[in-house]
Amino acid sequence: MGDAIAVRGLVVNRGGRRVLDGIDAAVPRGSVTGLLGPSGSGKTTLMRAVVGVQVIAAGTVTVLGQPAGAAQLRHRIGYLTQAPSVYADLTVRENAHYFAALHGRGRAEADRAVADVGLADAAHQLVGTLSGGQRSRASLACALVGEPELVVLDEPTVGQDPVLRADLWARFHELAAAGTTLLVSSHVMDEAARCDRLLLIREGRLVADDTPDAIRAAAGVDDLDEAFLRLIRAGESGPAGREAS
């Protein structure tokens, strides 16, 4: 069984600037892969390329064995955009029902997806009246409701309280254990340790693609934050470093 996502030589320009500069990466099936990097490093752009809404300048993105953006893939992926993309003038439940219907799922599945993100009590509330964290969970419910094989989540845990955050990560691992592939972005390093694999991206280039343990071992430190710092420094001073020129 091949990788869920295979990216080869991906180059993306946005607003006249090179935003992704030759990314090679793979995401294995049935795992939680973290896409980590500072704000503006290109995480959202890479995710957009994976779900097939980003115009790319060069390279290939293969998703579940097909070119990213292929029509047949749309039944098989769920995408959570960074800004919550749900209808503010509908209730949580109505939003979930709609996105469920798009994926051929019924109301029972939609209600379960709402309960799974801890919004059962707010199901009849208009999304526009929810708190920021609740709103992004409503959006998450709509990404998960079709039970997609690949879930691409752009900063799903921002603004959530620590308990909920732990719940959500537990849920992600449940899904992975059941065979779902998850690509989850974050700009906070303390979430990195929760992932099976990590992609670290900085200024449009991949700095690391490995398991958290292997990254710790390679950098010779236990703290992932510190490990990333060392990898970045090593990359900059090494022969491949761009900033050195």
Place this chain on the structure above:
Amino acid sequence: MNPRILSATVGRILRQLRHDRRTVALLVVVPTVLLTLVYYMYNDQPTPPGQPSAFDQIALVMLGFFPFIIMFLVTSIAMLRERTTGTLERLLTTPLAKADLLFGYGIAFGLAGAVQAGVASAVAYWVFGLNTAGSSGLVIMIAVLNAVLAVALGLLCSAFARTEFQAVQFMPVVVAPQLLLCGLFVPRDQMAGWLQAISDVLPLSYAVEALQEVGAHTEPTATMWRDVVVVAGAAVLALLLAAATLRRRSS
């Protein structure tokens, strides 16, 4: 297109509208208020013998204007919101086809336009005694067609707006010239040649002519059917152009 997805989309758009009670109230009440205004404005105007009264002429055309103006505004704002809040980007990663979304809007706001036209026509005929030689059913049909045309134009124009302020500005650009040149204020055959030429390519001119045909003839005329076909064709063309502006991939 997929019937399940299309009907879910129509339902979703109507549900959004239903949650906005004030907009629904305005959709229904405003035409009545304006018709009342027109009624009293022209109440005391003498009518030349053998001609329809000024109220009959104006109210008839206004029944076509309301859905056109209102549905254009409602659609361009709704579609702009889909673009700016990211729901459009997300929808385009789901099995929804572009046609499901465009026809979803056409059907949902076409239905809203039908309700609006129905209420406004009922008031015009029963309260203010509007007189048309042809049937009120044809008047409503043309008004609904106007609503669908306006939805199609709204979907298209929303692609050229970045903000809701800009979207609102398309209303004077797209709607006002059509109102001015449609033949209500100055009969089309009395306009300067170049104005007539512009009027000839504006779809609302045909909608107004169709309404005037219903006003003047007991049976539907060939001119009316031709006008109806032109308006429907313009709506289809605008929908196709709107589909071309919907790109799954963006930079």
